[in-house]
Amino acid sequence: VSPSLSKVIQDSSLSIIVFSQNYASSSCCLNELLEILECMKTRGQIVFPVFYHVTPSDIRKQTGRYKKAFAEHEKRFNKMKDKVQNWMAALTKVANLSGWDINQHVG
Helix, strand or coil, X not given: CCHHXXXXXXXXXXXXXXXXXXXXXXXXXXXXXXXXXXHHHHHCCEEEEEECCCCHHHHHHCCCHHHHHHHHXXXXXXXXXXXXXHHXXXXXXXXXXXXXXXXXXXX
16 A cells, blocks of 8 residues: 555545455455554544445355455465455455445345
């Protein structure tokens, strides 16, 4: 996470995370997620997840495209298994938060 983005995240009182089908494919998004969760833990930042064409269960259990993305991350970061495990744990934690499942509100 760049220093300027890190400062913006740290200075925020609320983070809205929009989870899409390809969210887990981006190591940048996953690193930002870790930063957000650290601010939630240390600064009391409010975190509100939005689930867009994915379910909280897909994210919590890393199924579907999330499973494929993590298979790629495990190959790419094979010497940094802790990083991948931290991302997976962060996704599980956020998927357990109250949020908004857009799939339930789209006709």
